[in-house]
Amino acid sequence: MAAGSNSLELVVLGLLKEQDMHGYELKKRMTESLGLIMHVSWGSLYPALARLEAKGAVKAVEARLAAPSVPMTGSLGGERAVFRSSSDGLRGSRNKKVYGITDLGSALFSEMLNNDSEIDEKGFAVRLAFANHMDSKMRLKMLNERRDLILERVKSSRRNIEKKRFALEPYVELVLEHFRSTNSSDLAWIEELIAKEESSIQNSGTDLLVSQKIKDSI
Amino acid sequence: MAAGSNSLELVVLGLLKEQDMHGYELKKRMTESLGLIMHVSWGSLYPALARLEAKGAVKAVEARLAAPSVPMTGSLGGERAVFRSSSDGLRGSRNKKVYGITDLGSALFSEMLNNDSEIDEKGFAVRLAFANHMDSKMRLKMLNERRDLILERVKSSRRNIEKKRFALEPYVELVLEHFRSTNSSDLAWIEELIAKEESSIQNSGTDLLVSQKIKDSI
DNA sequence: TGCCGATATATCAGCTCGATATAACAGAAA
DNA sequence: TTTCTGTTATATCGAGCTGATATATCGGCA
Numbered sequence: 001m002a003a004g005s006n007s008l009e010l011v012v013l014g015l016l017k018e019q020d021m022h023g024y025e026l027k028k029r030m031t032e033s034l035g036l037i038m039h040v041s042w043g044s045l046y047p048a049l050a051r052l053e054a055k056g057a058v059k060a061v062e063a064r065l066a067a068p069s070v071p072m073t074g075s076l077g078g079e080r081a082v083f084r085s086s087s088d089g090l091r092g093s094r095n096k097k098v099y100g101i102t103d104l105g106s107a108l109f110s111e112m113l114n115n116d117s118e119i120d121e122k123g124f125a126v127r128l129a130f131a132n133h134m135d136s137k138m139r140l141k142m143l144n145e146r147r148d149l150i151l152e153r154v155k156s157s158r159r160n161i162e163k164k165r166f167a168l169e170p171y172v173e174l175v176l177e178h179f180r181s182t183n184s185s186d187l188a189w190i191e192e193l194i195a196k197e198e199s200s201i202q203n204s205g206t207d208l209l210v211s212q213k214i215k216d217s218i
Numbered sequence: 219m220a221a222g223s224n225s226l227e228l229v230v231l232g233l234l235k236e237q238d239m240h241g242y243e244l245k246k247r248m249t250e251s252l253g254l255i256m257h258v259s260w261g262s263l264y265p266a267l268a269r270l271e272a273k274g275a276v277k278a279v280e281a282r283l284a285a286p287s288v289p290m291t292g293s294l295g296g297e298r299a300v301f302r303s304s305s306d307g308l309r310g311s312r313n314k315k316v317y318g319i320t321d322l323g324s325a326l327f328s329e330m331l332n333n334d335s336e337i338d339e340k341g342f343a344v345r346l347a348f349a350n351h352m353d354s355k356m357r358l359k360m361l362n363e364r365r366d367l368i369l370e371r372v373k374s375s376r377r378n379i380e381k382k383r384f385a386l387e388p389y390v391e392l393v394l395e396h397f398r399s400t401n402s403s404d405l406a407w408i409e410e411l412i413a414k415e416e417s418s419i420q421n422s423g424t425d426l427l428v429s430q431k432i433k434d435s436i
Numbered sequence: 437t438g439c440c441g442a443t444a445t446a447t448c449a450g451c452t453c454g455a456t457a458t459a460a461c462a463g464a465a466a
Numbered sequence: 467t468t469t470c471t472g473t474t475a476t477a478t479c480g481a482g483c484t485g486a487t488a489t490a491t492c493g494g495c496a
Contacts, residue, residue: 006451024475032378033386036371036397044452046477094460094475125397131389153254160250168251171349178407179254179343182400189396224482242444262483264446269482312444312491 005116007126008040008048013057013109014130016101020061023049023097037125049099057105061098114138117145136201143194147187154183223334225344226258226266231275231327232348234319238279241267241315255343267317275323278315332356335363354419361412365405372401 015021015029023046030040052058091097101109113133116123124146131139157176161168168176233239233247241263248258270276309315319327331351334341342364349357375394379386386394 008452022475023477028474032381033390035378036375036394036401039453041453041455042477043454043479047451096475125393129390129393130387132387157254160253163250169348169350172251172347174411175343175347176254182403183254185400185403193392226483240444241446257484259484259486260446261448261485265482314444 005119005123006048006112007038007119007123008044009052009057010109010112010116010130011038011040011126012045012048012052013101013105013112014133016058016099017106017109017133020098020100022099026099034126034129037129038122052105053099055104055108056102057108058099058101061100109133136197140194140197140201143190143197147190147194150183150187150190154180154187223337223341224266224330225256225337225341226262227270227275228327228330228334228348229256229258229344230263230266230270231319231323231330232351234276234317235324235327235351238316238318240317244317252344252347255347256340270323271317273322273326274320275326276317276319279318280316327351354415358412358415358419361408361415365408365412368401368405368408372398372405 011030011034012026015026021029026049027040027042027045030038049058053060110133113127113130116127119127124142127142131142134142157180161176229248229252230244233244239247244267245258245260245263248256267276271278328351331345331348334345337345342360345360349360352360375398379394
């Protein structure tokens with residue numbers, strides 16, 4: 001019922017905030033620009049869109065007529081085909097269904113972005129990727145929560161290992177050591193971000209990374 | 219039907235190879251020693267055990283009578299209670315069901331460990347954690363596959379970003395940069411492991427990390 | 437004695453993955 | 467022209483995972 005920490009819906013809304021898109025385009029965009037961060041399958045993308053549509057967060061809109069997908073040749077047949085077999089009047093050529101974000105969807109996006117916590121690795125990365133839609137205070141809060149979580153995780157692991165009621169197999173120790181090292185550099189990175197964020201708050205309220213144009217839509 | 223890359227079953231079998239355990243104990247052990255690497259919930263652990271039991275890879279055994287869970291006080295009531303309400307004769311005190319690995323389970327473990335590929339981050343870490351049950355050649359193969367996969371992923375991301383048919387939001391670039399850096403250190407780590415493995419193969423067939431005792435059970 | 441926290445198993449709805457099916461269309465080849 | 471192949475596009479399925487919750491049992495303690 002509650003939003004939960006659904007990073008997929010967050011990403012979909014975040015991308016639709018930039019531009020109307022259909023499912024295939026969304027997935028392409030995700031794997032192209034966020035491919036290192038997350039991965040999405042058809043089996044979760046289309047149900048997610050259906051969910052968001054049912055909630056009223058997105059709605060089908062008329063297909064954009066501008067440059068469908070690198071047409072190369074200028075045959076204008078596409079434009080005519082857009083309004084072909086439209087049972088609902090909104091299916092474009094190739095049966096495309098283009099989605100746009102609604103005001104409710106925008107509100108939901110902000111809510112998920114700002115109010116979700118207890119998020120995992122992927123959820124954090126996704127939230128941070130859209131952090132230009134937060135204000136400085138919120139970014140700082142998120143970064144601090146993440147720092148504490150990693151810190152606690154590493155400490156807990158160290159505590160458990162040092163109890164050593166069992167013999168660790170040699171490769172387990174190898175892997176753990178690497179994970180600890182990864183966590184350390186994650187930690188250093190986050191603390192760097194926190195420092196930047198704090199200094200940018202002190203130097204008047206101007207954000208370093210957020211342009212004024214985007215800021216007003218927070 | 220085929221094994222697929224089920225890292226949970228692999229871990230369960232790997233841990234049961236060391237010692238008979240019941241579900242609760244398995245989870246505790248996992249979060250304590252492998253907590254940084256993976257996480258398991260009740261909703262997946264018990265069904266996994268049931269699956270493995272159905273396959274004949276594990277089977278319920280008599281509860282071990284030695285030190286149930288740090289008893290502290292030497293009240294010997296526990297031992298008597300072990301054979302209490304046994305509808306199947308194998309339920310210990312507190313309704314415990316202790317599992318042991320079968321020969322078939324051992325074979326399945328080796329099969330999953332050696333034949334799975336196309337595995338994700340977590341799957342790789344888990345496999346590596348049990349790499350002392352592989353031979354040098356297999357370890358090398360796994361490490362090489364992983365290196366190629368990461369390499370390809372990073373290159374693919376770079377290719378897609380450089381096409382830049384869309385403007386990346388500032389924080390997305392920030393996150394991507396960090397992920398690339400993480401991938402780089404993962405890569406360096408893996409190449410280090412490969413180098414070690416190769417040199418250990420050259421220096422006669424002796425493995426550096428695998429003790430002779432474990433080796434014979436490969 | 438009653439209460440609390442740890443032990444122990446189990447189940448549920450909702451979500452995700454990987455695979456697969458289906459179809460429209462574009463461009464090249466035949 | 468027709469056929470063939472690859473890309474675009476949506477949809478669905480089984481099976482597995484997660485977080486939450488339910489239900490007991492037992493040890494220690496006041």
